[in-house]
Amino acid sequence: MSFIHIKGLEFSYVNEFEEPPVKNTVLKGIDLDIEKGEFVAVLGHNGSGKSTLAKCINAINLPEKGEVSVAGLDTINEENLLPIRKRVGMVFQNPDNQIVATIVEEDVAFALENLGVEPSEIRRRVDEALKTVGMYEYRMHAPHKLSGGQKQRVAIAGVLAMEPECIVLDEPTAMLDPKGRSEVMKTIKMLNKEKGVTIVLITHYMEEAAQADRVVVIDGGEKIMDNVPKKVFSQVDLMRSLGLDVPQVTEIADFLHKQGYDISSEIITEDECVQALYELLKEQTGK
Amino acid sequence: MAIIKTEDLTYVYGENTPFRKVAVDNVNLEIESGEMVGLIGHTGSGKSTLIQHFNGLLKPNSGSVYIDGEKLWDDKAKLRPIRFKVGLVFQYPEYQLFEETCYKDIAFGPKNMGLDNAEIDRRIKEVAKMVGIGSDILDKSPFELSGGQKRRVAIAGVMAMEPQVLILDEPASGLDPKGRDQILGLIKEYHQQKKNTVILVSHSMEDIAKHTTKILVMNKAKLFCYDDTVKVFHRAAELEEMGLAVPQITRVFNRLRAMGIGFDDDVYTTKYAGELMLRLLSKRK
Amino acid sequence: MIKDITIGQYFPGKSPVHRLDARLKILLTIAFIVMLFIADDIKGLCVGIGFTFITFLISRIPLKMMWKSIKPIFIIIIITALLNLFFVHTGTPYFEWKFIKITDKGVETAVFMVVRIICLIVGTSLLTYTTSPIDLTDAIERLLSPLKKIKVPVHELAMMMTIALRFIPTLLEETDKITCAQKARGADMETGSLFKRAKALIPILIPLFVSSFRHAEELALAMECRCYHGGEGRTRMKQLRFKLIDLWGTLYLTCFFAGVIVINHFCK
Incomplete structure (x- = not known):
């Protein structure tokens, strides 16, 4: 037990x-x-x-x-x-x-x-x-x-x-x-x-x-x-409806994800966010 | 004209005792009417002491405070009327509720001002609506309410005095995220409706960033700066050095800039961060 | 700031008087009181004065504290002096006018009584000057512990005293805060009649009352979570043990005590 x-x-x-x-x-x-x-x-x-x-x-x-x-x-x-x-x-x-x-x-x-x-x-x-x-x-x-x-x-x-x-x-x-x-x-x-x-x-x-x-x-x-x-905070809308918040970095990742960009919505730390945003911006420039 | 002005304001705790501590050190400040000001600083930086000078609860050791052009402490008899111009909501204000009903508690301030009953009634109805307290709650004992409701009743009690300046010390502390947003939302709404000055003391840079147009930073009893929100967050590195936590999103974008992503904007809200990202991404496509 | 005020009258220090076991200090204080009362003339009392003065010096408590401890009972001292002066009619009269009669015996008794009271107050206040409130509570609990046998709730009383001591600064700070908050709402506590001022205290007293209850409730919960279940089976971290210095302290007082007895018997 x-x-x-x-x-x-x-x-x-x-x-x-x-x-x-x-x-x-x-x-x-x-x-x-x-x-x-x-x-x-x-x-x-x-x-x-x-x-x-x-x-x-x-x-x-x-x-x-x-x-x-x-x-x-x-x-x-x-x-x-x-x-x-x-x-x-x-x-x-x-x-x-x-x-x-x-x-x-x-x-x-x-x-x-x-x-x-x-x-x-x-x-x-x-x-x-x-x-x-x-x-x-x-x-x-x-x-x-x-x-x-x-x-x-x-x-x-x-x-x-x-x-x-x-x-x-x-x-x-x-x-x-x-x-x-x-x-x-x-x-x-x-x-x-x-x-x-x-x-x-x-x-x-x-x-x-x-x-x-x-x-x-x-x-x-x-x-x-x-x-x-990761799995809990990525449910941004559900969390909001429960009167709870998500970290700001999750919020921005979720926003971009919903806009159709290729970014994980399971970002919860600052490091992950910086990395993901950096890659996203680099990728776009590369194309 | 500046609604609050200080000249060389200095305050010392426990003068002539072993516990002597300079809490406010030579502060010169002018706050224009109608601003929504965020006041930040770590614990012991002197922010609580400073705001207590704004409505004459503390008497400066040297220097002076002017409210709406009138000098405080010149004439002690005039202190009370000036005090009514500056409403002060302390941290955890629900602990000061004492009347049998919320209605009576909100009426305490206006009654002390010597207003007549009809006017008091009008004001109570108005602020109750503003803070989202229904008429059924007004007749209840404040001790029966939930934490968030108590807090709103307590804030309403100061708002009903219709001060020209409303100062709130950590109005959202101890509340859950939804309660936080509600309280801060209603304060912002009050500011927009009444167009009077609001000073918001908070440890949360996220809240300050989201709601204020100007920021006043206190550090080690001294005024570090008083400037537009954007300009203050531009000095994020200095704020962090002082031990103040800048919003997470600000740190992220400062790091991105350091990594060579080119943009000039200072990011301090997620809303703005989203817009900026979209702009950067579309530009690069 | 208000929270910086010292509670009780404790002067922290490292003098031999401070270092004595608190239990012993209480017992010695009682012995000292007995000593003052068996001294039956001014010569015996001189030993008591000597003891008080020397002990005060050893404890390194500022001498002005002597005066401070007498001040509150100054009126009582004066009344005692006058009563003895006017109502002791034995001995040779110095002065006589209508019903007023002052005799040599009267003067002697008055001086004797005043000196005795002053010694009593100054000497016993040394106990609170040199012992922290928590040690004092602890010592009282241990000294009274035999009373547990006859169902006196000694532990509970001591616990209440400790908690009261712990919460005095917290409540003072809170009073300060609530007063400020109500003043900011225009409460006027400085002007008006006595009745009006008393009424102005209500907005402070009620929140304070409510908050004391909140403290009590939460503290009780926290104590329960930390396995508090009354005094039964409790141990203490600090073991009070008699040390060499306690022996010296006892000897020191014994000498003076013996001195008083000797004077009582032989210097008549």
């Missing part, structure tokens, strides 16, 4: 303040399998159900129908709660709301203290996690004096210290400036490539999704697409 296995997942929020209670079904039968070491981006507009999906992976939300399991552990089983959360770390959008302590290293140690790890082992893992995300020099700082990107890296270190097999990031860059965004993206990619951590990245930024191995598009609580980034 896959590392993360989701089958027929349904989930709804019930608003009990209304009379009669209003049930709002957010996930309507999602099937998704994620293998160890994958880097999966999840796209979808606000309210499409992608954050709800993320919270199902580490047993914050429990499935109403269907099943979710992590490393063979079913989330519905309460005994699996801590083992699952230890394996799947979560990073949220607002860095301010996930830092618990008043000193960086104390915060990184938080999860390990909760798990009852030996003090010397906590020390070792905290130092290692902080070095991995490049925040070791800031270990004695107060979190509120760090920049957004730095805070988010501290938050990543906080889950990294648990030595999880997977990290789910729910729009980790939404509140950051371009510099912070690239810091966080670099960290995420490094964790995936060098440490083999499985990454599930929920994002609104197409350029970030384009860096993943695989892109899953969610709309109205259903999985619409699940493919490599």
Whole structure:
């Protein structure tokens, strides 16, 4: 079985303040399998159900129908709660709301203290996690004096210290400036490539999704697409109709493709685009 | 006449403390009425501090600010009326909503201006239409709305004050692509309808490129330049050196030029890139 | 900027006083208070003055901080002095007029009480000057941990204190932002009657309230994701261990303490 296995997942929020209670079904039968070491981006507009999906992976939300399991552990089983959360770390959008302590290293140690790890082992893992995300020099700082990107890296270190097999990031860059965004993206990619951590990245930024191995598009609580980034972004019209964007380079390639020029519509990186446009222009001159 | 003018504007945070930091350093600037200005600069470049001077929230340590020809801080009693000429929408403005209904919240600014109820009502109806808030939503509590709707109500609250200058700090941050386009679209529409000055602060060069006619660049507390959008993007290399990300499409065409493709245009929107490609391709056929 | 203000009164430093174990510091502070109260005349109190002054010097906290810690209770000191001055009627009168009677004993008691209060305040404020709030919280939690046996939620209380400390700067910054935003919408907080000004705070307090709830909700979720499940089975990264310096610190106070007892007994 896959590392993360989701089958027929349904989930709804019930608003009990209304009379009669209003049930709002957010996930309507999602099937998704994620293998160890994958880097999966999840796209979808606000309210499409992608954050709800993320919270199902580490047993914050429990499935109403269907099943979710992590490393063979079913989330519905309460005994699996801590083992699952230890394996799947979560990073949220607002860095301010996930830092618990008043000193960086104390915060990184938080999860390990909760798990009852030996003090010397906590020390070792905290130092290692902080070095991995490049925040070791800031270990004695107060979190509120760090920049957004730095805070988010501290938050990543906080889950990294648990030595999880997977990290789910729910729009980790939404509140950051371009510099912070690239810091966080670099960290995420490094964790995936060098440490083999499985990454599930929920994002609104197409350029970030384009860096993943695989892109899953969610709309109205259903999985619409699940493919490599090239194949997903080349569906420019479909993406637009879902309220999503495509990278600018894909847009121009798609435009020229539709005009009848001989250019691939599956261009998602700057390098590919420069190359393709260059060849197109050269070819035309050559004729 | 310039609607906003600054003379040697300097502002220092925490003077006489160990945290002393010059946030705005000797800025001289003249913004003409009716422009749609993009304000860019990395975090800490002083752009937020600068805009807070435009409506008198901060008092310059030295130098002066003129709004519509009137000098701020000359007479403290006159500050409030001048402040009403410049509407300021902060980042994540939905966090400042507080009234029981959206209607009342939008009315907060106009009420502070001392307008009568009929006028307030007229303005609320007008801005609600402009930002796409239906009359059913106006009677709801702002806390029941979705993120995008809240943001639009908050922006409407400032628009209802009918300022001559509307300043928006990162109005689209945290929204999904569709929400982004909606917010920026309505701001552009507002600008075209009202013909007044809009200053758009954003980290997204793509958005700035698409929507503004002029760009103001702040770098390390200093004014780097204030010029037409085309001319600013012509200096793409300098902007990148400052740590500002120019649009992806601009980078692509700059590289093409470096590879020996001959064209003089500065490309910063995909629409223009498409037109340029078609022109280049047809010329070479 | 508002976020640069220091929380509590902590002065970071590396002096021997700073380096003492926070738990011990709390215990020593209690012992110090006891010492001040068993000193039953001005001579014994001189030992207390000596202790306060020398410790202050060792801690390298600016001496003007002494004055700063006394300032808030200055009125209380004056009232104490006057009460003792006028209402202690034993001893030889210096001055008598109608019902007012000032005696030598009265003056002595007044001075004694004032010095005792000043020592008390200055000495105990050294604890907060030299210990970071987080260490203090931690120490309180550990000192009180025996109370867990009688179902006092010590861990939960300490956790609440830590989170409060963590969020004070965030909320201050937010207050600042919301105030600016409402001012930009024409909110007038500087003029008008007291009632009007209090009413003008509503547009700031409500958003602040709403945002505190948002913080709390999201923080709770993040804590749950990081396996927080109460104090049970928790370990701590920082092990507080008594060091040699703690022994010296204890000896140091013991000397003064012994001094007070000796004076009490022999210098009558």
